[in-house]
Amino acid sequence: MSCMSVAEAFKAKPGSKTTVKGWVRTRRDSKAGLSFVAITDGSCFDTFQIVVPADLANYAEEVQKLTTGCSIEADGELVESQGKGQSIEMQVSAVRVLGWVDDPDTYPVSAKRHTFEYLREVAHLRPRTNSFSAVARVRNCLAQAIHRYFHENGYCWIHTPIITASDCEGAGQMFRVSTLDAANTPRTPEGAVNWEEDFFGREAHLTVSGQLNVECYCLALSKVYTFGPTFRAENSNTSRHLAEFWMVEPEIAFADLNDDANLAEDFLKHCFKTLLNERADDMAFFNERIDKTVIETLEHMIESPFERVTYTDAVKILEKSGKKFEFPVAWGSDLQSEHERYLTEEVFKKPVILMDYPKDIKAFYMRMNDDGKTVAAMDVLVPKIGEIIGGSQREERLDVLDQRIDAMGLPKENYWWYRDLRRYGTVPHAGFGLGFERLVQFCTGMANIRDVIPFPRTPKNAEF
Protein backbone atom coordinates (compact mmCIF):
# COMPACT_ATOMS: atom_id res chain seq x y z
CA MET A 1 0.00 0.00 0.00
CA SER A 2 1.23 3.51 -0.80
CA CYS A 3 2.09 6.03 1.85
CA MET A 4 1.22 9.72 1.94
CA SER A 5 2.24 12.70 3.98
CA VAL A 6 -0.58 14.69 5.52
CA ALA A 7 0.03 17.46 3.01
CA GLU A 8 -0.31 14.95 0.17
CA ALA A 9 -3.43 13.38 1.68
CA PHE A 10 -5.18 16.76 1.77
CA LYS A 11 -4.62 17.11 -1.97
CA ALA A 12 -5.40 13.49 -2.92
CA LYS A 13 -8.62 12.31 -4.52
CA PRO A 14 -11.29 10.62 -2.39
CA GLY A 15 -11.20 6.89 -2.93
CA SER A 16 -7.40 6.61 -2.67
CA LYS A 17 -6.24 3.80 -0.41
CA THR A 18 -3.12 4.75 1.49
CA THR A 19 -1.22 4.87 4.76
CA VAL A 20 -0.59 7.98 6.83
CA LYS A 21 1.91 8.29 9.66
CA GLY A 22 2.25 10.90 12.33
CA TRP A 23 1.75 12.01 15.91
CA VAL A 24 -1.60 12.25 17.66
CA ARG A 25 -2.71 15.79 18.45
CA THR A 26 -6.19 15.03 19.84
CA ARG A 27 -8.58 12.07 20.11
CA ARG A 28 -12.36 12.30 20.42
CA ASP A 29 -14.42 9.15 20.97
CA SER A 30 -17.99 8.82 19.77
CA LYS A 31 -20.58 6.41 20.99
CA ALA A 32 -21.63 6.05 17.37
CA GLY A 33 -18.85 3.47 17.28
CA LEU A 34 -15.82 5.41 16.21
CA SER A 35 -13.02 7.69 17.30
CA PHE A 36 -11.76 10.82 15.61
CA VAL A 37 -8.02 11.15 15.81
CA ALA A 38 -6.26 14.30 14.60
CA ILE A 39 -2.71 13.59 13.54
CA THR A 40 0.14 15.77 12.34
CA ASP A 41 3.36 14.89 10.56
CA GLY A 42 4.63 18.44 10.11
CA SER A 43 4.20 18.46 6.35
CA CYS A 44 1.66 21.27 6.60
CA PHE A 45 -0.05 23.35 9.24
CA ASP A 46 -3.37 21.52 9.51
CA THR A 47 -3.92 18.27 11.38
CA PHE A 48 -5.44 15.39 9.48
CA GLN A 49 -8.54 13.63 10.80
CA ILE A 50 -8.64 9.88 10.69
CA VAL A 51 -11.88 8.10 11.59
CA VAL A 52 -11.24 4.85 13.47
CA PRO A 53 -14.16 2.38 13.69
CA ALA A 54 -14.76 0.65 17.04
CA ASP A 55 -14.75 -2.80 15.46
CA LEU A 56 -10.99 -2.81 14.95
CA ALA A 57 -9.35 -5.58 16.95
CA ASN A 58 -7.14 -3.17 18.91
CA TYR A 59 -9.82 -0.49 19.41
CA ALA A 60 -10.41 -0.83 23.15
CA GLU A 61 -6.89 -1.87 24.04
CA GLU A 62 -4.99 0.67 21.98
CA VAL A 63 -6.99 3.22 20.01
CA GLN A 64 -8.99 4.36 23.02
CA LYS A 65 -5.77 4.80 24.97
CA LEU A 66 -4.13 7.12 22.44
CA THR A 67 -3.13 10.44 23.91
CA THR A 68 -1.47 13.56 22.56
CA GLY A 69 2.03 12.78 21.34
CA CYS A 70 1.61 9.08 20.53
CA SER A 71 3.01 8.06 17.15
CA ILE A 72 0.87 5.90 14.89
CA GLU A 73 0.41 4.74 11.35
CA ALA A 74 -3.02 4.13 9.86
CA ASP A 75 -4.18 2.33 6.73
CA GLY A 76 -7.45 3.28 5.11
CA GLU A 77 -9.35 5.02 2.37
CA LEU A 78 -9.55 8.76 1.82
CA VAL A 79 -13.17 9.90 1.86
CA GLU A 80 -15.06 13.17 1.79
CA SER A 81 -15.75 14.18 5.37
CA GLN A 82 -19.26 13.91 6.76
CA GLY A 83 -18.43 16.50 9.39
CA LYS A 84 -17.59 20.16 9.26
CA GLY A 85 -14.06 21.48 9.68
CA GLN A 86 -12.32 19.42 7.02
CA SER A 87 -13.11 18.42 3.46
CA ILE A 88 -11.26 15.13 3.42
CA GLU A 89 -10.47 12.50 6.03
CA MET A 90 -9.43 8.86 6.24
CA GLN A 91 -11.77 5.96 6.97
CA VAL A 92 -9.37 3.69 8.78
CA SER A 93 -9.04 -0.07 8.33
CA ALA A 94 -6.02 -0.62 10.60
CA VAL A 95 -4.07 1.37 13.17
CA ARG A 96 -0.62 0.49 14.46
CA VAL A 97 0.80 2.28 17.49
CA LEU A 98 4.50 2.93 17.01
CA GLY A 99 5.23 4.80 20.22
CA TRP A 100 3.27 5.47 23.39
CA VAL A 101 3.54 8.47 25.68
CA ASP A 102 4.99 7.26 28.97
CA ASP A 103 2.94 9.37 31.33
CA PRO A 104 0.26 11.53 29.67
CA ASP A 105 -0.13 13.58 32.85
CA THR A 106 3.39 14.93 32.60
CA TYR A 107 3.78 14.99 28.80
CA PRO A 108 5.37 18.42 28.41
CA VAL A 109 3.46 19.54 25.30
CA SER A 110 -0.07 18.42 26.06
CA ALA A 111 -2.93 19.68 23.93
CA LYS A 112 -3.35 22.98 25.66
CA ARG A 113 -1.91 26.45 25.41
CA HIS A 114 1.64 26.90 26.61
CA THR A 115 3.70 30.03 26.95
CA PHE A 116 6.72 30.45 24.68
CA GLU A 117 8.87 30.88 27.78
CA TYR A 118 7.84 27.45 29.01
CA LEU A 119 8.24 25.81 25.60
CA ARG A 120 11.83 27.09 25.45
CA GLU A 121 12.53 24.81 28.40
CA VAL A 122 11.33 21.82 26.36
CA ALA A 123 13.02 22.79 23.12
CA HIS A 124 13.31 19.13 22.14
CA LEU A 125 9.53 18.75 22.07
CA ARG A 126 8.32 22.21 21.06
CA PRO A 127 8.49 21.48 17.31
CA ARG A 128 5.38 19.34 17.93
CA THR A 129 3.33 22.45 18.64
CA ASN A 130 1.47 24.47 16.04
CA SER A 131 3.61 27.55 16.52
CA PHE A 132 7.01 25.91 16.34
CA SER A 133 6.26 23.60 13.44
CA ALA A 134 4.99 26.68 11.59
CA VAL A 135 8.17 28.58 12.44
CA ALA A 136 10.26 25.65 11.22
CA ARG A 137 8.47 25.56 7.88
CA VAL A 138 8.66 29.33 7.42
CA ARG A 139 12.33 29.30 8.33
CA ASN A 140 12.98 26.58 5.78
CA CYS A 141 10.93 28.39 3.14
CA LEU A 142 12.91 31.61 3.64
CA ALA A 143 16.24 29.79 3.58
CA GLN A 144 15.30 28.08 0.32
CA ALA A 145 14.04 31.37 -1.09
CA ILE A 146 17.37 33.02 -0.30
CA HIS A 147 19.42 30.33 -2.01
CA ARG A 148 17.04 30.32 -4.98
CA TYR A 149 17.23 34.12 -5.33
CA PHE A 150 21.00 34.14 -5.48
CA HIS A 151 21.19 31.05 -7.65
CA GLU A 152 18.75 32.45 -10.20
CA ASN A 153 20.62 35.75 -10.27
CA GLY A 154 24.01 34.21 -10.98
CA TYR A 155 25.55 34.29 -7.51
CA CYS A 156 27.97 31.68 -6.22
CA TRP A 157 27.48 30.36 -2.69
CA ILE A 158 30.81 30.50 -0.89
CA HIS A 159 31.40 28.40 2.22
CA THR A 160 33.43 30.70 4.42
CA PRO A 161 35.20 29.28 7.46
CA ILE A 162 33.58 28.84 10.87
CA ILE A 163 36.94 28.99 12.64
CA THR A 164 39.01 32.09 12.11
CA ALA A 165 42.57 32.58 13.25
CA SER A 166 42.45 36.34 13.52
CA ASP A 167 39.90 38.83 14.70
CA CYS A 168 39.84 40.56 11.34
CA GLU A 169 36.69 42.53 11.72
CA GLY A 170 37.04 43.51 15.34
CA ALA A 171 33.30 43.17 15.68
CA GLY A 172 32.50 42.23 19.23
CA GLN A 173 33.54 39.46 21.58
CA MET A 174 34.52 36.12 20.05
CA PHE A 175 34.31 32.56 21.29
CA ARG A 176 37.71 30.96 21.66
CA VAL A 177 38.48 27.69 19.88
CA SER A 178 41.20 25.74 21.63
CA THR A 179 42.35 22.21 22.36
CA LEU A 180 44.62 23.24 25.22
CA ASP A 181 43.95 21.79 28.66
CA ALA A 182 42.20 24.68 30.41
CA ALA A 183 43.46 23.50 33.80
CA ASN A 184 47.06 23.28 32.67
CA THR A 185 47.81 25.69 29.83
CA PRO A 186 51.32 25.89 28.43
CA ARG A 187 53.04 29.16 29.35
CA THR A 188 55.65 31.38 27.79
CA PRO A 189 58.68 32.34 29.89
CA GLU A 190 56.83 35.59 30.63
CA GLY A 191 53.89 33.67 32.07
CA ALA A 192 51.34 34.30 29.31
CA VAL A 193 49.42 31.46 27.70
CA ASN A 194 51.53 30.05 24.89
CA TRP A 195 49.10 29.82 22.01
CA GLU A 196 51.82 28.49 19.73
CA GLU A 197 51.21 25.13 21.36
CA ASP A 198 47.51 25.26 20.57
CA PHE A 199 45.95 23.35 17.67
CA PHE A 200 46.40 26.09 15.07
CA GLY A 201 49.64 27.38 16.50
CA ARG A 202 47.94 30.68 17.27
CA GLU A 203 44.77 32.01 18.83
CA ALA A 204 41.60 30.90 17.05
CA HIS A 205 37.95 31.85 17.39
CA LEU A 206 34.51 31.21 15.96
CA THR A 207 33.67 33.57 13.13
CA VAL A 208 31.75 36.79 13.72
CA SER A 209 31.29 37.39 9.98
CA GLY A 210 32.24 35.79 6.72
CA GLN A 211 32.57 39.15 5.02
CA LEU A 212 36.34 39.52 4.74
CA ASN A 213 36.66 35.98 3.43
CA VAL A 214 33.83 36.33 0.97
CA GLU A 215 35.37 39.52 -0.40
CA CYS A 216 38.26 37.38 -1.64
CA TYR A 217 35.86 35.30 -3.70
CA CYS A 218 33.92 38.37 -4.79
CA LEU A 219 37.09 39.73 -6.38
CA ALA A 220 37.27 36.62 -8.53
CA LEU A 221 33.70 35.42 -9.04
CA SER A 222 32.01 38.85 -9.03
CA LYS A 223 28.68 37.85 -7.45
CA VAL A 224 28.94 35.73 -4.32
CA TYR A 225 27.28 35.19 -0.96
CA THR A 226 27.68 33.30 2.28
CA PHE A 227 24.89 31.86 4.35
CA GLY A 228 25.99 30.15 7.51
CA PRO A 229 26.27 30.24 11.28
CA THR A 230 27.89 33.19 13.01
CA PHE A 231 28.90 33.60 16.65
CA ARG A 232 29.00 36.53 19.04
CA ALA A 233 30.12 36.14 22.64
CA GLU A 234 28.54 39.43 23.69
CA ASN A 235 26.57 39.22 26.91
CA SER A 236 23.43 40.44 25.16
CA ASN A 237 20.12 39.63 26.77
CA THR A 238 17.46 40.91 24.42
CA SER A 239 14.69 39.53 22.25
CA ARG A 240 16.77 40.34 19.15
CA HIS A 241 20.15 38.76 19.93
CA LEU A 242 21.60 35.26 19.86
CA ALA A 243 25.10 34.01 20.58
CA GLU A 244 24.76 31.72 17.56
CA PHE A 245 22.79 32.92 14.58
CA TRP A 246 22.71 32.56 10.83
CA MET A 247 23.81 35.34 8.57
CA VAL A 248 23.38 36.00 4.85
CA GLU A 249 26.15 38.07 3.32
CA PRO A 250 26.12 38.83 -0.41
CA GLU A 251 29.06 40.65 -1.97
CA ILE A 252 29.04 42.17 -5.44
CA ALA A 253 31.96 43.42 -7.54
CA PHE A 254 31.86 46.41 -9.89
CA ALA A 255 29.17 47.87 -7.64
CA ASP A 256 28.64 50.91 -5.47
CA LEU A 257 26.39 51.67 -2.50
CA ASN A 258 23.34 52.26 -4.69
CA ASP A 259 23.76 48.88 -6.32
CA ASP A 260 24.03 47.42 -2.84
CA ALA A 261 20.81 49.12 -1.71
CA ASN A 262 19.04 47.98 -4.87
CA LEU A 263 20.11 44.43 -4.19
CA ALA A 264 18.95 44.59 -0.57
CA GLU A 265 15.52 45.88 -1.57
CA ASP A 266 15.00 43.42 -4.41
CA PHE A 267 16.25 40.54 -2.28
CA LEU A 268 13.95 41.28 0.65
CA LYS A 269 10.92 41.67 -1.60
CA HIS A 270 11.68 38.33 -3.23
CA CYS A 271 11.81 36.66 0.19
CA PHE A 272 8.50 38.17 1.27
CA LYS A 273 6.77 37.22 -1.99
CA THR A 274 8.03 33.66 -1.89
CA LEU A 275 6.92 33.22 1.69
CA LEU A 276 3.39 34.53 1.14
CA ASN A 277 3.14 32.37 -1.95
CA GLU A 278 4.48 29.11 -0.55
CA ARG A 279 3.45 29.10 3.12
CA ALA A 280 -0.01 30.60 3.08
CA ASP A 281 -1.20 28.10 5.71
CA ASP A 282 1.47 28.99 8.25
CA MET A 283 1.24 32.71 7.52
CA ALA A 284 -2.52 32.60 8.11
CA PHE A 285 -1.76 31.15 11.54
CA PHE A 286 0.78 33.84 12.40
CA ASN A 287 -1.59 36.51 11.19
CA GLU A 288 -4.41 35.09 13.29
CA ARG A 289 -2.63 34.17 16.51
CA ILE A 290 0.71 35.99 16.71
CA ASP A 291 0.42 39.34 14.95
CA LYS A 292 -2.75 40.48 13.21
CA THR A 293 -0.76 42.69 10.84
CA VAL A 294 2.04 40.47 9.51
CA ILE A 295 0.52 39.62 6.15
CA GLU A 296 -0.62 43.18 5.55
CA THR A 297 2.84 44.43 6.53
CA LEU A 298 4.62 42.05 4.16
CA GLU A 299 2.28 42.94 1.30
CA HIS A 300 2.94 46.62 1.96
CA MET A 301 6.70 45.99 1.89
CA ILE A 302 6.41 44.24 -1.47
CA GLU A 303 4.42 47.09 -3.03
CA SER A 304 6.25 50.15 -1.76
CA PRO A 305 9.65 51.38 -2.85
CA PHE A 306 11.97 51.53 0.17
CA GLU A 307 12.65 55.08 1.30
CA ARG A 308 16.27 56.14 0.90
CA VAL A 309 17.60 58.84 3.18
CA THR A 310 21.08 59.94 4.06
CA TYR A 311 22.13 59.79 7.68
CA THR A 312 22.53 63.56 7.63
CA ASP A 313 18.96 64.10 6.39
CA ALA A 314 17.64 61.56 8.88
CA VAL A 315 19.22 63.51 11.71
CA LYS A 316 17.56 66.68 10.40
CA ILE A 317 14.19 64.94 10.23
CA LEU A 318 14.56 63.69 13.80
CA GLU A 319 15.65 67.11 15.05
CA LYS A 320 12.70 68.82 13.38
CA SER A 321 10.19 66.18 14.47
CA GLY A 322 9.51 67.84 17.79
CA LYS A 323 9.34 64.37 19.28
CA LYS A 324 10.95 63.91 22.66
CA PHE A 325 13.44 61.07 22.63
CA GLU A 326 15.09 59.48 25.62
CA PHE A 327 18.43 59.94 23.91
CA PRO A 328 19.18 63.20 22.11
CA VAL A 329 19.83 63.24 18.38
CA ALA A 330 23.14 64.66 17.27
CA TRP A 331 25.10 64.40 14.04
CA GLY A 332 28.06 62.15 14.63
CA SER A 333 26.55 59.75 17.13
CA ASP A 334 24.86 56.52 16.17
CA LEU A 335 21.09 56.48 15.98
CA GLN A 336 19.35 54.78 18.90
CA SER A 337 16.71 52.08 18.52
CA GLU A 338 14.00 54.62 19.28
CA HIS A 339 15.25 56.93 16.50
CA GLU A 340 15.37 54.14 13.94
CA ARG A 341 11.92 52.91 14.85
CA TYR A 342 10.49 56.42 14.71
CA LEU A 343 11.80 56.85 11.16
CA THR A 344 10.53 53.55 9.82
CA GLU A 345 7.30 53.28 11.84
CA GLU A 346 6.06 56.84 12.06
CA VAL A 347 7.76 59.07 9.49
CA PHE A 348 7.87 56.79 6.45
CA LYS A 349 5.76 53.80 7.56
CA LYS A 350 7.80 51.45 5.41
CA PRO A 351 11.37 50.17 5.17
CA VAL A 352 13.98 52.90 5.17
CA ILE A 353 17.51 52.64 3.84
CA LEU A 354 19.77 55.02 5.71
CA MET A 355 22.98 55.82 3.85
CA ASP A 356 26.27 57.65 4.31
CA TYR A 357 27.04 57.45 8.01
CA PRO A 358 29.74 59.41 9.86
CA LYS A 359 33.03 57.58 9.42
CA ASP A 360 33.83 57.52 13.12
CA ILE A 361 30.94 55.22 14.02
CA LYS A 362 31.55 52.69 11.25
CA ALA A 363 34.03 49.93 10.44
CA PHE A 364 37.44 50.49 8.85
CA TYR A 365 36.60 48.74 5.57
CA MET A 366 33.74 51.04 4.61
CA ARG A 367 34.47 53.32 1.66
CA MET A 368 35.29 56.94 2.43
CA ASN A 369 32.98 59.41 0.71
CA ASP A 370 34.30 62.51 -1.08
CA ASP A 371 33.24 64.75 1.81
CA GLY A 372 35.88 63.10 4.00
CA LYS A 373 33.37 62.89 6.85
CA THR A 374 31.05 60.07 5.89
CA VAL A 375 31.41 56.53 4.60
CA ALA A 376 29.32 54.62 2.06
CA ALA A 377 27.42 52.57 4.63
CA MET A 378 23.78 51.66 4.67
CA ASP A 379 21.30 50.20 7.16
CA VAL A 380 17.91 48.84 6.16
CA LEU A 381 15.39 49.61 8.88
CA VAL A 382 12.03 47.89 9.19
CA PRO A 383 9.17 48.45 11.63
CA LYS A 384 9.39 46.63 15.00
CA ILE A 385 12.75 44.97 14.36
CA GLY A 386 14.77 48.06 13.53
CA GLU A 387 17.98 47.29 11.68
CA ILE A 388 17.56 44.12 9.65
CA ILE A 389 20.41 44.67 7.19
CA GLY A 390 23.73 46.46 7.55
CA GLY A 391 26.00 46.94 4.58
CA SER A 392 28.47 49.14 2.80
CA GLN A 393 30.55 49.81 -0.25
CA ARG A 394 34.02 48.57 0.64
CA GLU A 395 37.14 50.73 0.48
CA GLU A 396 38.91 49.55 -2.64
CA ARG A 397 41.76 52.15 -2.56
CA LEU A 398 44.76 50.75 -0.69
CA ASP A 399 46.10 54.11 0.44
CA VAL A 400 42.73 55.16 1.89
CA LEU A 401 42.23 51.75 3.50
CA ASP A 402 45.65 51.95 5.14
CA GLN A 403 44.89 55.40 6.48
CA ARG A 404 41.71 54.05 8.06
CA ILE A 405 43.47 51.01 9.55
CA ASP A 406 46.12 53.29 11.04
CA ALA A 407 43.63 55.86 12.28
CA MET A 408 41.72 53.17 14.13
CA GLY A 409 44.87 51.73 15.65
CA LEU A 410 44.45 48.32 14.02
CA PRO A 411 47.44 46.02 13.39
CA LYS A 412 48.04 46.29 9.66
CA GLU A 413 49.97 43.01 9.48
CA ASN A 414 46.84 41.07 10.44
CA TYR A 415 45.13 42.31 7.30
CA TRP A 416 47.87 41.40 4.87
CA TRP A 417 45.66 39.17 2.70
CA TYR A 418 42.75 41.59 2.85
CA ARG A 419 45.06 44.39 1.72
CA ASP A 420 46.38 42.20 -1.11
CA LEU A 421 42.92 42.34 -2.67
CA ARG A 422 43.54 46.10 -3.15
CA ARG A 423 47.02 45.53 -4.54
CA TYR A 424 46.06 43.08 -7.23
CA GLY A 425 43.26 44.17 -9.53
CA THR A 426 41.11 46.05 -7.08
CA VAL A 427 37.56 47.02 -8.08
CA PRO A 428 34.70 48.88 -6.44
CA HIS A 429 32.56 46.36 -4.56
CA ALA A 430 29.87 46.29 -1.92
CA GLY A 431 27.87 43.93 0.22
CA PHE A 432 25.64 43.56 3.23
CA GLY A 433 24.79 41.29 6.12
CA LEU A 434 21.30 40.08 6.96
CA GLY A 435 20.53 38.44 10.29
CA PHE A 436 18.50 35.47 9.17
CA GLU A 437 16.63 35.08 12.45
CA ARG A 438 15.61 38.73 12.35
CA LEU A 439 14.15 38.12 8.92
CA VAL A 440 12.19 35.16 10.29
CA GLN A 441 11.08 37.29 13.23
CA PHE A 442 9.91 40.07 10.98
CA CYS A 443 8.04 37.71 8.66
CA THR A 444 6.25 35.79 11.42
CA GLY A 445 5.69 38.51 14.00
CA MET A 446 7.30 36.28 16.64
CA ALA A 447 8.33 38.57 19.49
CA ASN A 448 11.44 36.75 20.70
CA ILE A 449 14.33 35.71 18.48
CA ARG A 450 14.79 32.61 20.67
CA ASP A 451 11.58 31.26 19.19
CA VAL A 452 12.60 31.42 15.53
CA ILE A 453 15.69 29.19 15.76
CA PRO A 454 15.36 25.52 16.75
CA PHE A 455 17.87 25.52 19.60
CA PRO A 456 18.70 29.06 20.72
CA ARG A 457 22.13 29.81 22.15
CA THR A 458 22.10 32.70 24.60
CA PRO A 459 24.10 33.62 27.72
CA LYS A 460 23.70 30.85 30.33
CA ASN A 461 21.71 28.65 27.98
CA ALA A 462 22.96 25.80 25.82
CA GLU A 463 20.93 22.93 27.29
CA PHE A 464 19.84 21.27 24.09
Next chain:
RNA sequence: UCCCCGAUAGCUCAAUGGUAGAGCGAGCGGCUGUUAACCGCUAGGUUGCAGGUUCGAGUCCUGCUCGGGGAGCCA
Protein backbone atom coordinates in the same frame (compact mmCIF):
# COMPACT_ATOMS: atom_id res chain seq x y z
C1' U B 1 26.69 44.36 31.61
C1' C B 2 22.84 48.05 33.66
C1' C B 3 17.50 49.19 35.25
C1' C B 4 12.68 47.07 36.39
C1' C B 5 9.48 42.68 37.16
C1' G B 6 8.81 37.59 38.27
C1' A B 7 9.45 32.12 40.21
C1' U B 8 3.06 28.41 44.07
C1' A B 9 -0.10 21.39 41.09
C1' G B 10 2.08 18.70 34.50
C1' C B 11 0.78 24.02 32.39
C1' U B 12 -1.50 29.22 33.30
C1' C B 13 -2.50 31.81 37.52
C1' A B 14 -5.14 33.01 42.77
C1' A B 15 -4.22 33.14 48.11
C1' U B 16 -4.48 40.90 54.82
C1' G B 17 2.02 37.42 58.12
C1' G B 18 -2.56 32.70 60.56
C1' U B 19 -5.42 25.12 57.83
C1' A B 20 -2.39 26.44 49.95
C1' G B 21 -7.27 27.23 45.71
C1' A B 22 -9.25 27.63 40.52
C1' G B 23 -9.04 26.90 35.20
C1' C B 24 -6.73 23.95 31.61
C1' G B 25 -4.23 19.25 31.10
C1' A B 26 -4.36 14.01 33.16
C1' G B 27 -7.29 9.46 35.03
C1' C B 28 -12.29 7.24 35.44
C1' G B 29 -17.52 7.51 34.01
C1' G B 30 -21.56 9.74 30.92
C1' C B 31 -23.10 11.88 26.13
C1' U B 32 -22.25 12.90 21.11
C1' G B 33 -20.07 12.37 13.03
C1' U B 34 -16.82 14.75 16.82
C1' U B 35 -13.76 19.69 15.88
C1' A B 36 -9.49 23.73 21.61
C1' A B 37 -16.15 19.05 21.94
C1' C B 38 -19.45 18.92 26.18
C1' C B 39 -21.18 17.18 31.50
C1' G B 40 -19.83 14.70 36.28
C1' C B 41 -16.25 12.59 39.66
C1' U B 42 -11.03 11.70 41.21
C1' A B 43 -5.95 12.29 41.81
C1' G B 44 -2.27 15.87 41.90
C1' G B 45 2.02 20.60 46.33
C1' U B 46 8.90 20.13 51.14
C1' U B 47 5.31 27.34 47.35
C1' G B 48 13.09 27.96 42.66
C1' C B 49 17.71 27.31 46.14
C1' A B 50 20.34 28.84 50.86
C1' G B 51 20.03 31.68 55.08
C1' G B 52 17.44 35.31 58.36
C1' U B 53 13.18 38.02 61.13
C1' U B 54 8.68 36.07 63.72
C1' C B 55 4.68 32.44 68.43
C1' G B 56 3.77 31.58 63.16
C1' A B 57 6.52 32.93 56.35
C1' G B 58 3.86 31.28 49.76
C1' U B 59 3.61 36.36 51.87
C1' C B 60 8.74 40.34 55.19
C1' C B 61 14.59 40.79 54.77
C1' U B 62 19.60 39.18 52.52
C1' G B 63 22.28 36.31 48.99
C1' C B 64 22.18 32.97 44.83
C1' U B 65 20.02 30.59 40.42
C1' C B 66 16.84 30.86 36.44
C1' G B 67 13.04 33.43 33.45
C1' G B 68 10.62 38.00 31.30
C1' G B 69 10.51 43.36 29.69
C1' G B 70 13.60 47.57 28.54
C1' A B 71 18.66 49.61 27.53
C1' G B 72 23.62 49.14 25.62
C1' C B 73 26.17 46.30 21.65
C1' C B 74 24.75 44.77 17.11
C1' A B 75 22.68 41.19 12.72
